[in-house]
Amino acid sequence: MSNEVNYGSIIKNGIFGENPVFRLALSLCPAVAVTSGVKNGFLMGVAVFFVMIMVNATVSLLRKFINPKVRIPSYMFIIATWVTVTDLVMAAYARDVYKQMGLYIMLIVAFAIVLSRAEMFASKNKLLPAIVDGAAMGMGFLLALVLLGIFRELLGKGSLWGYQILGSKPLLIMILPTGGFFAMGLMMGWLNWIDRKFFGGTGGGGGAH
């Protein structure tokens, strides 16, 4: 590995190239669940952002001390610890939002994206690149959630972050679980289309999973 770590490319990779939600299609469970409102989506994104940074930092610091044979259980232990911390902090300081999505915060521990980033990147790199990568992935996740949240809340309730913008509720169904799936599918399809048309990518076309 070269000594020159290209931070710019790490950041771009996290947000666009390998956006966890739309590109890698990992950790979809919460993306559809919590985005019934922008506020919920934003707070979930912040929680994931925090967890990813801390987990990557911890794994990077401890990478020389963890025996490769037990690395997966160790990573899961580290992730579970940080998720518990986030969970309790949120329960204390954002009680009303937490009541609606407490379960999904706790399920951050089952995210494939956190575990795979820890294994693929943080365990092989120094502290600062690992933190930047965690931040970039977390930021990608946050942006994806906020985008979905805006789409769903604007169409479903006519409001943004609780502030009423439109007079009526155009498509009430967007707030229900059905709307969540529709929004996710449509967003992925549109982003694939944009990727194909303007960036010459190869999004879509036969099963990303």
Next chain:
Amino acid sequence: MYEELSNVLIQILSQALSIFTHKLIPLVGVGGSVETLEKVPWEYVVFGLVVLAALGVVFGVALAIVAARFVVKTDPKVDLVRDVLPGANCGACGFAGCMGYAENVVANPEVAVNLCAPGKAAVAEKIAEITGKKAEKVDPKIARVFCQGGASLSQRKFIYTGVQDCAAAVLAAGGDKSCEYGCLGYATCMRACPFDAITMSADNLPIINADKCTACGKCVSACPKQVIELALMSKAVVISCHSRDKGGDTKKKCQVGCIACGICVRTCPVDAIKVENNIARIDHAKCIVCGLCVKKCPTSAIHDYHTARPKAIIDPAKCAGIDACAKVCPMNAISGELGTAHRVDQSKCIGCGMCAARCPKKAIDMVESVNAGSSHAASEKVGETVGV
């Protein structure tokens, strides 16, 4: 009127939403269950550490015991064999993937080493080396298409404009071909072949590339009409039809279908053909691939897959003039006096091989003719050697 309709719709959706948010969501989001405390409860921290350590020890010991007691000894030969196999996981060997075959061939003394169809003889030899078994000679197989009725030679019942796939077309009243046993031509087999051995001809029939085909059997299971079968590559004469319709019906539906007239049965010198259920079939165990039936079939339903038939050439040095060959030649292509070297008329010889099988002196060779069209040149050559 539209206003009322939209009002009703909005009402229904709002009710659904209220049920959802007031009754269901509280079951979705479960938060907390931890009470807030005044100061850090150090005894809980100690409990936590002790319990976690204890659980870790218990799990670790349990897993270690399980791993030790339930150990599965893997023979290193299995990995060696697995590396030698092509890894396509096609299942032609009859086992579950390449790993399945590797394990069975090492563990079970009765499993043959030459079952890997894509691997052919080279892989069979390597497996024989590793396992210490003997490699028997592999008789390669190939997929054969039992239908010659392309778009120009057969009738269609209706015009089909659905999904261009045989599996989909067969859902529409059994496909658009008049003959219900024939190939529909929408290339499902071509897409199923993992080795790219199938291409579609201009007449919408599959053509199997003999070099690429490994007889893995994927096209056989992909074809919804079961038109493709696996057969030995050496038996190159095939009756390319599955039609069980009566002769008259078959003739109406397809120009090259088998009408079960029985001419081939009478022609065959070794009685290898039988007619059953309005279809003739060759018994490949008896067939000597002489090719006589190909010429006699009135609807040209029998196909000879030889690119060029071999020709019989008599070695005058070995020939003792016994004349046995001339008696068995169905085309009367051998001439010669008793006691003198005989010769084969190359323009009449169809390469059936009966003379070569009959000659007690083994004086006749079946030679693959390089240029199939110029039998004249070959006969001139024979004339030269005889004239010595």
Next chain:
Amino acid sequence: MWEHVLTIFIASALINNFVFSRYLGLCIFFGVTKKMETSIGMSFTFTAVMLIGAALNWVIYEYVMIPFHLGFLKIVIFIGVVAAFVQAADTIMKKVTPALYYKLGIYLALIVTNCIILAVPLINAEEHYSLFESMALALGSGLGFSLALIIMASIREKLELADVPKSFQGLPISFVLTGLIALAFLGFSGMITL
């Protein structure tokens, strides 16, 4: 008491279906439903692991965590228990029933990161369910998930033949399909007045 158990069972299987109403277990859902045989294999494995995992976790929660006030360690301990159990099951199956292992063993590794395997013990802990109620929730979630998998697999197999626009092929169109099925499942909401 049995009424409550039955209510929980039906609610978790149909009304609050874990896939269509609670959006859990989606990664595996989309990955496995491309073919019918993998879906069926996954449903069996999942229900089996769910039942045993939920039982183990309930025992540890009731008899170890509550007496020692270790509620805050839920996540760590539940995941640890499931991971250890799946590892043991993997080793034992390989030796005792190798045929079953070759068919279903690959799914075991996937299940550990399945959201539902963690969600069910968490819900059991929150609501302080008794053993029977926990088992009802586990069984209901297993059946609901199996139902979701089979429905989706049968549609997706036919989807192969359809003419989907290039940008939508694969995951996007599957999401839209799931939305339609979720809409149908919404019809169950009036079944039990909670």
